[in-house]
Amino acid sequence: MLALLLSASLLFTAPPDWRTPFEKGNGNTTATYAECIDYYKRLDAAYPEITLREAGTTDIGQPLHEVVVSLDGDADPASVRAKNRRMVFIQNGIHPGEPEGIDASMMLVRDYVQKKELRRQLENVTLVLIPIYNVDGALNRNSTTRTNQNGPQEYGFRGNARNLDLNRDYIKQDSRNARSFAQLFQRWQPEVFVDTHTSNGADYQYTLTLIDTQRDKLHPAMNQYMQQRLLPALYAGMEKKKWPLTPYVDFEGRTPESGLRGFLETPRYSTGYTTLFNTLGFVTETHMLKEFAPRVRVTYDFLELLIRTVHQDAAQIKQARAAADQQTRAQTDFALTWQLDTTQIDKFSFRGYEGRTKTSEVSGQPRLYYDRKAPFTRPVNYYHTYRPTTTVHRPVAYLIPQAWGEVLERLRLSGVQLQRLRRDTTLTAEVYYVEDYKTSPRPYEGHYLHSQVKLRPEQQALAFRKGDYVAVVDQAAVRYLVETLEPQATDSFFNWGFFDSILQQKEHFSDYVFEDLAAELLHRDPQLRQQLEARQKADPAFAKSASAQLDFIYRRSPHYEKSYLRYPVARWLGGNLPVE
Known part of the structure; x- marks a missing residue:
């Protein structure tokens, strides 16, 4: 009898409840960090197709997790790549107050292993995702800081444990989060990357807006596929799902109808960084004023449609990526800065609301x-054509003194292959002198950012030490190397302040001591005297300033330090190097 009762109780055991915290809630709740990771742990334990593992650390001390969804359970990047699968990489919660992707991805991963019609999409696709990237901000939960946003009831904070906006940290990598991401991204080298967000700004009819990798910055082979196939498929597919899309709503004037501008994502941003490695990048931006439940649903539908399209176009994507990688390695000239060309205009049929004015109850003003x-x-x-304003011809290699450890660490994390000099040696290479630059008057993400850099190149014989580094440019990370090590690039390591110590002079002179030496220099060097006299005639203020004239001579004398304002990374233009 007891056996019968036990057997009957087993028959009536309730099946596992795989609803996410969002689905169990009232449509206006998002999973906490603990709930999110616990849910993936349950999926990992129940389904061999799902792997959850730690992928590094974060500034708050908690692990950064990755989730891999692979039909045969293979979660090894090299093995998956050998099986000719495309990789789609989804990142959620970089701004935890914008959590739609967190909840949408939890449902999507579950559905890929539970629904037969979705499993087919992963026959030649491996899905990799970061459940919550800004773990720090997710643990700093509140219900007030997203002032412009309609739900959820509680959410995380934009800044991380160091109050950094992680979507400005991909090049400078001040956070442990960003350093962990770089290693994870380089292991997988995905063809497609998605970063999920919520927008601010104008009001309009769309629930989802989209940033795709800026077309002029994307390699032509990838851009051709993006423009001719992928974007049309996504826009048509979302329209069919009753979720019409628009390009991200960044506009020229007071309201969107003044004209939309394409977003230029430089390498400080997630998709700006991934573009350096010929990855197709997307940022989904749900509209802040729509209710939270449809924002989650539209994110789910977009991610599912994207993965389905990648599944269908796997061969085309492979071909485009291979061409882009091969041609980038052979590319000789690289654009470093860009400007919007407002003479190039496309039209976009935009669904908005009329912008009007009324009297403010606060100020009494319109x-x-x-x-x-x-x-x-x-x-x-729609203005989305950008023209290069600065280009550079790449060197054969960059010579990097080992003293600059912070820069070298970041190069390694982003997959740069480095060699080392095997002995002390003197090498003649091209160096830059920084002749002018602008610096922001206030800090931006922990740095006083430089811009408008003007350089003077010069050939010099430089002493390098055994163990100094050589980065040969003929490698997969060529574009990353150029855009970080060329000082004039928008998000170069120089512009982020990693080389600021070269901007300070270390040796000086006392006027009364240098007077006699300066007179002797003029006596020995008639050409220097001519230069001084020409400057005196051309510049009356200079002619009246004794200190300015002494400084003029000092800067042209052997006593002036050659390292002042000399960028320490040298450009090797050819020949053999004594490397390990």
Whole structure:
């Protein structure tokens, strides 16, 4: 009898409840960090297709996790790559107050192993995702800081444990989070990368807006596939799902109908960094004023559609990526800075709300509001052509003194192959002198950012030490090398302040001591005297300043330190190097 009762109880055991915290809630709740990781632990234990593991650390001391969804359970990047699968990499929670991707991905991963119609999409695709990237911010939970946002009830904070915005940290890598990401990204080398967000800004009809890798910065082979196949498939597919898409709503004037601008994601941003390695990048931006539940659903539908399209186009993507990688390694000239070309105009049929003004109850002044009773669909100008404003011809290699450890560490984390000089040696290479630059008056993400760098190249014989580093440019990370080590690049290591110590002069002179030496120099060097006299005639203020004239002579004398304002990374233009 007891056996029968036990047997009956087993028959009526409730099946596992695989609903996520979002699905169990009221449509306005998002999973906490602990709930999210615990859910993936349950999936990992129940399904061999799912692997959850630690992928590094974060500034708050908690691990950064990765989730791998692979139909045969293979979670080794090299093995998966050998099986001719495309890799789709999804990152969630970089801004934990924008959590739609966190909840959408939990449901999506579950559905890929539980629903037959979705499993097919992973026959030639491996899905890799970071459940929550900014663990620090996710643990700093509140319900007030997203002032402009309609739900959820509670959410994380934008800044991490060091109050860094991690979506400005991909090149400088001040955070442990970013350093862990770089290693994880380089292990997988995905063809497609998605970073999930929520927007701020204007009001309009769309629930989801999209940033795709800026077309002029993307390699032509990848861009051709993106523009001719992938984007049309995504826009048409989301329209069919009743989720019309628009490019990210960044506009020229007061309201969106003044014209949309393509977003230029430089390498400080997630998709700007991934573009350096010929990865197709997307940032999903759900609209802050829509309710949370449809924002989660639209993110789910976009991710599913993207993966389905990658599954269908696996061969095309492989071909485009292979061409891009091969051609990038052979590329000789690289664009470093860009400017929007407002003479190139496309049209986009935009679904917005009329922007009107009314009297502010706070200030009594006219204020903007969007009238949801006045929707419109009309063509607006779309400016998304960027022109290079600075280009550089690549060297054969970069010579990097071992003293600059912070830079070398970041190069390694991003997959740069480095060699070392095997003996002390003197090498003649091209160096840059920094002739001018601008510095922001206030800190930006922990740095006083430089810009508008002007350089003077010069050939010099330089002494290098055994163990100094050589980065030969003919490697997969060539574009990353150029855009970080060329000082004039927008997000170069120089512009982020990693070389600021070269901007300070270390040796000086006393006027009364140098007077006699300066006179002797002028006596021995008639050409220097001519230069001084020409400057005196051309510049009356200079002619009246004794100190300025002494400094003029000092800077042209053997006593002036050659290392002042000399960028320490040298450009090797050819020949053999004594490397290990």
